Amino acid sequence: MKSQDIFISISEYLQLVEAEINTQADLIVKSWTQNGNQGVHIDRVVHHLIDKPGKMLRPALVLLSAGMAGWDPAGEAKELNSSLVKLAAAVELIHSASLIHDDIIDDEQMRRGQSALHRKHGNQTAVLVGDILYAQSFSLITSLKLPSWDRHLAIYQLYCDTTRDMCLGEIIEQRAIDENLSLEFSDYLNILKNKTAVLMSACCHSGAILAGADADTAQHLADFGLAFGLAFQLLDDHKDKDALIKGDMNIVEKALQQLSRARTILGKMTDSSYRDELIRACDFVLSAVGVTQT
Ligand code: FPP
Numbered sequence: 001m002k003s004q005d006i007f008i009s010i011s012e013y014l015q016l017v018e019a020e021i022n023t024q025a026d027l028i029v030k031s032w033t034q035n036g037n038q039g040v041h042i043d044r045v046v047h048h049l050i051d052k053p054g055k056m057l058r059p060a061l062v063l064l065s066a067g068m069a070g071w072d073p074a075g076e077a078k079e080l081n082s083s084l085v086k087l088a089a090a091v092e093l094i095h096s097a098s099l100i101h102d103d104i105i106d107d108e109q110m111r112r113g114q115s116a117l118h119r120k121h122g123n124q125t126a127v128l129v130g131d132i133l134y135a136q137s138f139s140l141i142t143s144l145k146l147p148s149w150d151r152h153l154a155i156y157q158l159y160c161d162t163t164r165d166m167c168l169g170e171i172i173e174q175r176a177i178d179e180n181l182s183l184e185f186s187d188y189l190n191i192l193k194n195k196t197a198v199l200m201s202a203c204c205h206s207g208a209i210l211a212g213a214d215a216d217t218a219q220h221l222a223d224f225g226l227a228f229g230l231a232f233q234l235l236d237d238h239k240d241k242d243a244l245i246k247g248d249m250n251i252v253e254k255a256l257q258q259l260s261r262a263r264t265i266l267g268k269m270t271d272s273s274y275r276d277e278l279i280r281a282c283d284f285v286l287s288a289v290g291v292t293q294t
């Protein structure tokens with residue numbers, strides 16, 4: 001199931017986000033062909049993952065958090081609406097770049113029901129496609145048209161910090177795997193925080209900043225995203241029987257605790273359809289791995 005089917009209040013915007021991602025992939029190809037170069041191979045490698053969209057959870061977090069912070073699609077200036085779509089597309093591009101690189105690191109065979117990019121086109125090409133998508137996402141963030149430089153710079157800085165932390169998380173995870181380390185739960189959770197949860201937190205935080213949230217609201221949404229992201233990765237690791245999980249870690253219970261924290265944060269915030277849909281996102285990550293909450 002995709003976000004468009006779950007998050008009704010933003011389904012139209014999620015379609016715009018998908019279209020924007022495609023536009024960005026086409027722009028990458030055009031930057032090559034406009035100089036008279038043959039573009040078939042570049043088109044194939046750049047579109048390989050983009051043409052198979054995932055659940056689009058991260059763009060949904062950006063849009064719903066903007067809604068929580070007062071974004072009203074009908075009432076806003078067109079420029080702000082289109083900047084929000086661009087921001088949501090940029091985070092999905094960052095996510096796509098990170099998956100391409102992660103699949104090389106993990107030497108994964110498949111991604112989204114097809115060969116992982118590096119399996120089809122080689123590690124060298126896959127590293128570079130990830131780099132291009134990553135660069136394009138920052139180009140999109142640069143192009144946002146926001147009411148103030150402060151908001152723009154805050155979002156830019158947030159994604160610089162976030163992508164740095166994601167890489168650090170992956171490095172520490174790799175060391176634990178290579179050296180067959182037996183991690184304490186707190187060290188394991190710290191890896192999940194960096195490689196996954198900080199991006200989900202940034203999605204919520206940046207959506208709120210873009211919509212002009214006050215500092216408290218922005219922080220609540222960042223905290224929600226962090227707890228949500230931890231629960232998401234814990235459940236994903238539980239599903240994949242991740243090598244770093246030890247028998248006594250009670251992963252599902254720990255994920256439920258994070259989801260409970262996420263729901264508590266939302267419970268303190270103003271009631272709205274956006275809030276209902278963020279709560280639904282919590283149910284969605286549980287159902288995606290077949291866990292039922294008693
Ligand atoms: C999936 O983990 C991987 C991530 C959540 C993050 C990967 C991050 C990087 C490679 C560093 C950042 C890179 C860029 C370009 C920003 P997993 O292997 O547990 O999940 P999986 O089962 O989906 O592979």
Ligand code: MG
Binds near residue numbers: 102103106
């Ligand atoms: Mg992986």
